[in-house]
Amino acid sequence: MRLRRLYTIPVVLAIGAACHTPAPIPPGPATPGPTKQTPQPGAAVPPGARAEPRVTRTAPPLPPIPLAEGPLNPKVVFPERNQVIPVRDSNFIFGSVGNGHAKLMINGSPVPVAPNGAFLAYLPVPPSTAPRYELVTYLDSGARADSARVTVPVRVPRPLPDFSLTGRLVVDSASVSPRGGFIALRDSEPIRVAVRAPTNAVAWVSPAPELPARAAESPSRRVAESPSRPLVNVSANTFATDVPVALLRAGATLYIARGSDTVRFALTKPRDVRSQLVSLGDPAAQNDTDATIIGRSTPAGTYKWMLVPGTIVQETGRMGDNVRVRFDSELEVWVDSTSVRPLAATYPAPRRTVGAMTLVPSAEWVDVVMPVSSPPPYLIEQDLSHITLTLYGTTASPDVIKFLQNDSLVRFINWVPEQSDRVVLRMELTRPPYGYLTLFDPARGFILRLRRPPRINPNRPLDGLVITVDPGHPPGGAIGPTALTEAEGVLPISFKLRDILQQRGAKVVITRTTMDAVDLHLRSVIARRANANALISIHLNAFGDGVNPFPNVGTSTLFFHPQSEPLARLVQAGMMREMGLRDLGVHYQNIAIGRTMWMPSLICEGAFLMVPEQENAVRTPEFQDRYARGVADGIEAYFRSLAR
Numbered sequence: 001m002r003l004r005r006l007y008t009i010p011v012v013l014a015i016g017a018a019c020h021t022p023a024p025i026p027p028g029p030a031t032p033g034p035t036k037q038t039p040q041p042g043a044a045v046p047p048g049a050r051a052e053p054r055v056t057r058t059a060p061p062l063p064p065i066p067l068a069e070g071p072l073n074p075k076v077v078f079p080e081r082n083q084v085i086p087v088r089d090s091n092f093i094f095g096s097v098g099n100g101h102a103k104l105m106i107n108g109s110p111v112p113v114a115p116n117g118a119f120l121a122y123l124p125v126p127p128s129t130a131p132r133y134e135l136v137t138y139l140d141s142g143a144r145a146d147s148a149r150v151t152v153p154v155r156v157p158r159p160l161p162d163f164s165l166t167g168r169l170v171v172d173s174a175s176v177s178p179r180g181g182f183i184a185l186r187d188s189e190p191i192r193v194a195v196r197a198p199t200n201a202v203a204w205v206s207p208a209p210e211l212p213a214r215a216a217e218s219p220s221r222r223v224a225e226s227p228s229r230p231l232v233n234v235s236a237n238t239f240a241t242d243v244p245v246a247l248l249r250a251g252a253t254l255y256i257a258r259g260s261d262t263v264r265f266a267l268t269k270p271r272d273v274r275s276q277l278v279s280l281g282d283p284a285a286q287n288d289t290d291a292t293i294i295g296r297s298t299p300a301g302t303y304k305w306m307l308v309p310g311t312i313v314q315e316t317g318r319m320g321d322n323v324r325v326r327f328d329s330e331l332e333v334w335v336d337s338t339s340v341r342p343l344a345a346t347y348p349a350p351r352r353t354v355g356a357m358t359l360v361p362s363a364e365w366v367d368v369v370m371p372v373s374s375p376p377p378y379l380i381e382q383d384l385s386h387i388t389l390t391l392y393g394t395t396a397s398p399d400v401i402k403f404l405q406n407d408s409l410v411r412f413i414n415w416v417p418e419q420s421d422r423v424v425l426r427m428e429l430t431r432p433p434y435g436y437l438t439l440f441d442p443a444r445g446f447i448l449r450l451r452r453p454p455r456i457n458p459n460r461p462l463d464g465l466v467i468t469v470d471p472g473h474p475p476g477g478a479i480g481p482t483a484l485t486e487a488e489g490v491l492p493i494s495f496k497l498r499d500i501l502q503q504r505g506a507k508v509v510i511t512r513t514t515m516d517a518v519d520l521h522l523r524s525v526i527a528r529r530a531n532a533n534a535l536i537s538i539h540l541n542a543f544g545d546g547v548n549p550f551p552n553v554g555t556s557t558l559f560f561h562p563q564s565e566p567l568a569r570l571v572q573a574g575m576m577r578e579m580g581l582r583d584l585g586v587h588y589q590n591i592a593i594g595r596t597m598w599m600p601s602l603i604c605e606g607a608f609l610m611v612p613e614q615e616n617a618v619r620t621p622e623f624q625d626r627y628a629r630g631v632a633d634g635i636e637a638y639f640r641s642l643a644r
Contacts, residue, residue, distance in 0.1 A: 058580065059576070059577060059578055059579055059580025059626070060580065060626075061580070062580075062581075062613055062614070062616075062617045062623065063616065063617050063620045063622050063623055064115075065100075065114050065115040065116050065118075065612065065613060065616045066115065066116055066616075067100045067115045067116070068098060068099055068100045068115065068116045068117045069099055069100065069101065070098045070099055070117075071098055071099070071146075072097060072098050072099055072102060072137050072138070072139065072146055072147070072148040073096075073097065073098035073148070074095065074096075074097045074098070074104075074135045074137045074148055074149075074150045075095045075096055075097075075098075075150070075483075076093060076094075076095040076133065076135065076150065076152045077094055077095045077096075077479055077480070077481055077482075077483050078092070078093065078094055078095070078479065078610070079091075079093065079133075079152065079154050080152075081152055081153055081154075082153055082154065082155060083154055083155065084154070084155045084156075085125050085126075085154050085155065085156050085157070085545065086157065086545050086546075087125060087157075087545050087546035088125060088156075088157050088160075089124070089125060089546065090122055090123060090124050090125060090546065090548070091122070091123070091125050091545055091546055092120060092121065092122050092123075092543070092547075092548075092549050092610065093106060093120075093121050093123060093133055094118070094119060094120040094121070094480075094481040094610055094612075095118070095119060095481055096116070096117045096118045096119065096481050096482050096483075097113055097117045097119065097135075097137045097148075098117045099113075099117050099139065100113060100114065100115035100116055100117050101139055102117065102137045102138065102139055103137065103138050103139070103140065104119055104135065104136070104137045105135070105136045105137075106121055106123060106133055106134070106135050106136075107123060107124075107126065107133060107134055108134075109121070109123055111123075113137075114481075114612040114613065114616070116482065116612070116616060117482075118480075118481035118482050118612035118615065118616070119481060119612065120481060120549060120610060120611060120612055122548050122549060122550060125156055126154065126156060127156070128156050128157075128158060128159055131153060131154050131155060131156045132151050132152060132153045132154060133151070133152040133154065134149070134151055135149065135150045135151070135152070136148075136149050137149075160172065161196075163196075163197065163198040163199070163237050164198065165198055165199070165200050168261065169197075169198070169201065169256070169257070169258045169259075169261035169262075169263060170198070171195060171196070171197045171201075171256050171263045172195070172196035172197070172237075173265070175194065175195055175196040175238075176194070176195050176254060176265045176267075177192060177193065177194045177195075178191060178192075178193070178248075178267055178268040179265060179266075179267060179268055180268060181268060181319070181320050182271065182318055182319070182320055183245075183268055183270040183271065183318070183319055184270060184271040184272065184273050184274065184317055184318040184319075185245045185270055185273065185317045185318075185319075186245060186273055186316070186317065187244060187245050187246035187249065188244055188245070188246070189244065189245050189317075190242040190243065190244060190245075191242065191243060191244075191245050191248065191270070192240060192241075192242055193205045193229075193231065193240065193241055193242075193243055193254060193267065194231070194238060194239065194240035195231065195238075195239050195240075195254060195256060195265075196237045196238050196239070197237060197239055197256045198237065198258065199233060199236070199237060200258060201239075201256050201257065201258040202230070202256070202257050202258065203230070203231035203239040203254065203255065203256045203257075204228040204229060204230045204231060204254075204255050205228060205229050205231065205241070205243060205247070205248075205252055205253070205254050205255070205267065206228040206252060206253050206255060207228075207247050207248075207250060207251075207252050208250070208251070208252075208253075228255075229241050229243050229247065231254075239256075245270050248267055248268065248269060248270055249269065249270050250269075251266070251269050252266075252267045252269075253265065253266055253267065254266075254267055271318075273315075273316060273317055273318075274315055274318075274342075275314065275315065275316060276314070276315050276342055276343065276345065277312055277313070277314055277315075277342075277343045277347050277349060278312070278313060278314070278315045278323075278325065278340045278341060278342050278343060279310055279311070279312055279340075279341040279343055280293040280307055280309065280310070280311045280312075280313060280325070280335060280339050280340065280341075281293045281307075281308075281309030281310060281311070281339050281341070282309050282310065282341070283309065283310030284309075284310075285309035285310070286308055286309055286310045286375060286439075286440045286442070287439060287440070287441065288309070289308075289437050289438065289439050289528075290521075290524075290525045290528065290529075291309050292306045292307065292308075292309075293306070293307040293308070293309055293311065293335060293339050294306060294307075294335065294336070294339075295307060295325075295333040295334065295335055295377070296322075296333065296334045296335070297333065297334070298334060299319045299320065299322035299324075299334045300320075300321075300322055300334075301334065302590045303590050303595060304333075304379070305333055305377065305378070305379055306438075306595070306597075307375070307377055307378070308375040308438060308439070308440045308446075310374070310375055310440070311374075311375045311376070311377055312343070312349075312350045312374055313325040313326055313327060313377060313393070314326040314349075315340065315342075316332055317332075318337070319334075321336065321337045321338075322334045322335070322336065322337065323335055323336070323337045323339075323340045325340075326393075327377040327392035327393055328377075328392040328393045328394075328419070328421040328422050329419065329420070329421050330419060330422070331392060331422075333377070350373060350374040350393070351373065352372050352373060352374060352376050352391070352393060352394040352395070353372065353373075353394070353395045353396065353397060354370045354371065354372050354391065354394060354395070354396040354397070354398060354415075354423060354445075354446075355371045355372075355397060355398060355399075356371065356398050356399055356400045356401070356402065357369060357370050357371075357398050357400075357401045357402070357413065358401070358402040358404060359401070359402065359403050359404060359407065359410055359413075360404055361404060361405050361407040361409070363452075364451065364452055365449050365450055365451045365452055366407055366409050366410055366449070366450045366452070367447050367448070367449050367450075368389075368410070368413070368425075368427065368447065368448040368449075368450065369444050369445060369446075369447050370391075370425075370445050370446045370447070370448075371444070371445040372391075372394065372445045372446050373445075374440075375440040375446060376391045376392060376393055376394045376446060377391075377392040377393060378390060378391050378392065378438065378446075379392075380436065380438075380448075380597075382433045382561065382562040382563060383562070384432050385428065385429050385430075385431075385432065386426055386427060386428055386429060387426075387427045387429065387433055387436065387448075387450065388424060388425070388426050388427070389424070389425045389426075389427070389448055390418075390422065390423070390424050390425075391422070391423045391424075391425070391446075392421070392422055393421050393422075394421065394422065394423050395417065395420070395421065395423065396415055396417060396423040398415060401413055408430050409429060409430060409431065409450060409452060410427050410428070410429060410430075410450065411428045411429065411430055412427070412428045413425055413426070413427050413428075414426045414428075427450075429450075431453060432563070432566075433450070433562070433563045434451050434452065434453040434563055434599075434600070435450075435451035435563060435597060435598045435599045435600070436448060436449060436450050436451060436597055436598070437449050437451075437528075437597055437598050451598060451599075453642050454533050454639070454642070456639050456640065456642050456643040457643070458640060458643035460504065460505050461504075461636050461637075461639040461640040461642075461643065462501060462504040462505045462506040462635070462636055462639060463504075463505035463506075464505065464506075464507070465505075465506045465507065465533045465534075465639065466506070466507045466508075466509060466530055466531060466532045466533050467501050467506045467507070467508050467509070467532060467533060467534050467535075467536065467635065468508075468509045468510070468511065468526065468527035468530060468532040468534070468535045468536070469494050469497050469498050469501070469508055469509070469510045469511070469536055469538065470494075470510075470511040470512075470523050470527070470535060470536065470537040470538065470593065471487070471490045471491045471493075471494035471510070471511065471512055471537075471538055472486060472487070472490050472537050472538055472539040472540075472603070473485075473486050473487040473490070473539075474487040474515065474516075474517045474518075475517045477540075478540055478541065478542035478609040478610065479542075479609065479610075480609040480610060480612075480615030480618075481610065481612050481615060482612075482615060482616075484609065484615055484618065484619060486539065486540045486542075486609055487515060488515065489540050489609060489615075489618045489619075490538045490539060490540060491512075491513075491515070492621075492624050493538050493606070493618075493624045493627045493628050494510060494538045494628075495510075495513075496624055496625055496627075496628035496629075497536070497538065497627075497628040497631055497632055498510055499628075500628055500629060500632040501632055501635070504632065504636060509526060509527065509530040509532060511523045511526050511527075520592050520593075521592070523537070523593060524592070524593060524595075524596045524601075527596060527598075527599065527601070528596065528598050528599075532598075532599050533599055533600075533639075534567065534599055534600050534601065534635060534638075535593065535596055535599055535600070535601035535602075536571070536601075536602060536604065536631060536635065537593045537601075537602070537603045537604065538604055538606070538627075538631070539603050539604060539605050539606070540605065540606060540607055540608070540609040540618060541553070541556070541605040541606075541607065541608045541609065542608065542609060542610050543608075543610070549608065549610060549611065552582070552584065553581070553582065553584075553607075553608040553611050553614070554581040554582025554583060554584045554607075554608070555572070555575050555576060555579055555581045555582070555583065555584060555605065555606055555607065556572070556584035556585055556586070556587055556605045557569075557571050557572040557575070557585075557586050557587070557602055557603070557604055557605070558586075558587050558588075558589040558591050558594060558602060558603040558605065559586070559587075559588060559589070559591075559594050559600075559601070559602045559603075560588065560589065560590060560591055560594030560595050560601075561594065561595070561597060561600075561601075563600055564594065564600040564601055564602050565586070565588075566600075566638060566641065567600040567602060567634070567635070567638040568586045568602045569586050570634040570635075570637045570638045570641070571602065571604060571630075571631055571634030571635060571638070572585070572586050572634065573634060573637075574629075574630040574631060574632070574633035574634030574635075574637065575604065575606060575627065575630035575631060575634065576630070577630060577633070578626040578627070578629050578630030578633070579606060579607070579623070579626050579627060579630055581606075581607060581614070584605075589603075591603055600638075604627075604631055606627045606630075606631075607623075607627075
């Protein structure tokens with residue numbers, strides 16, 4: 001689901017008793033954490049999956065909403081009193097009024113009321129001069145005439161400045177960039193300077209304060225005769241230009257002028273880059289594959305690289321709480337500053353050279369062992385029959401690659417030195433990737449562990465499998481008009497899914513059975529330590545602020561790693577057959593649960609909790625059964641497709 005608020009609650013959970021681990025296994029991966037097309041008849045079968053017989057049936061309608069005939073009692077669940085509304089145009093508001101016969105007006109607009117008294121509306125954001133929602137609800141049915149009012153104050157964005165072409169010069173000070181925050185970049189790097197101002201103004205950045213006497217000169221002359229950089233009007237009222245960091249390092253000023261009016265802003269002064277070796281995370285955690293360092297292509301951007309703690313790299317810059325590090329001569333990546341541990345100035349740079357590699361098979365996996373002196377930065381990519389491993393800051397000289405035994409999973413490894421400090425290993429597999437993890441052993445080197453698919457009984461595909469069921473949240477989560485929370489709503493669905501899977505022969509590990517909060521990272525750890533064959537997280541959806549909730553609500557399935565895509569498609573198809581809501585499809589999404597690598601993992605977003613009809617359905621045992629059965633059917637279909 002799309003989180004609107006996230007609460008951090010410390011949790012202590014006894015994993016050993018809850019995981020039912022069948023036998024000791026080496027540690028596996030879990031990553032820290034933030035809310036597509038279902039196959040139709042005649043559509044292509046998901047890669048790695050076997051065609052399933054189509055069930056020709058129409059899902060029943062949602063359960064009817066019961067009629068509430070109590071006293072008028074208008075309550076707004078969202079937004080809360082004095083909550084900040086971060087959008088300027090329109091937003092949703094939902095809650096209940098206590099009686100299904102009631103009429104409702106919000107800020108003068110009529111709003112439909114469901115039979116149970118719930119409502120959902122999408123209305124203009126109140127103006128800053130009257131930042132509140134006024135609700136008037138009434139009954140006009142003869143003897144029961146009644147009315148009630150409630151006011152919900154909110155905080156709304158301040159209005160954008162009026163950029164008049166005449167009169168006093170007005171500039172949007174909140175748009176000035178860079179202004180505030182920590183910046184440490186190389187002198188030659190470009191940095192964007194921007195501001196919103198009237199289209200007939202002139203803007204420029206100067207590396208030093210101007211003399212007071214020059215303020216009387218025309219803006220165009222002041223720009224032409226000073227060591228400054230003019231800003232260009234790039235769109236409507238936005239002026240911008242890129243300048244080298246060196247121009248700002250001594251202290252620069254942004255000027256906006258029109259006629260005799262001038263506005264000035266001091267810009268952020270970048271710091272010197274600390275070019276030093278750093279360790280990403282604690283080297284003592286190198287053998288703990290439940291501890292992972294995350295790398296991003298942009299500051300605070302999407303997760304992409306998942307690194308072994310203790311990986312040594314060079315720091316090359318900072319932006320706020322994000323640190324840029326160098327993986328090799330061509331690639332720099334951003335990490336959280338909390339992951340960075342500076343090393344002594346005399347610490348030697350790692351010299352990583354992969355020597356003779358060995359493939360070591362066992363019953364459940366194959367280890368690709370690469371002797372190397374310290375953990376390298378790396379990236380793993382998948383397709384239908386290959387795993388590609390890129391090692392950064394690393395060279396290779398494997399005079400031999402030992403294929404111990406005649407194993408059937410990895411057929412061949414091709415290694416290519418893409419550049420002087422980057423090696424790419426492409427592994428050809430006999431089956432689509434199922435799961436993997438990485439670990440570093442100082443005695444053996446860097447290890448990529450490729451997991452074998454489980455052996456499947458085609459008549460009872462779930463027999464003997466371990467499935468982790470994760471009831472999503474708390475903390476955080478969506479909420480419905482009658483105040484049903486996502487954490488409450490998914491718990492009975494997860495219990496029913498557990499029971500169905502157990503009836504079909506699976507062993508089920510469930511990440512929570514109460515309303516106590518469970519840390520997001522810990523949920524993946526529970527699944528990995530249970531050696532689960534799949535991780536299924538049950539959720540209910542919501543939109544972020546500013547999205548009209550009416551055109552596009554329904555059912556979707558989210559995955560991250562390609563190995564989870566066939567499972568996601570079949571689970572989505574199962575939910576569609578049972579629940580019959582709008583098919584929102586299967587989505588790749590950078591979700592924390594989905595980043596689990598040791599098994600296929602996904603999130604099911606069965607319904608939208610903020611919609612009165614769907615919130616009511618989630619409360620009913622009938623719909624809970626249908627949600628659970630649809631997911632279970634998809635899981636069973638997926639594992640049946642693996643039988644050979």
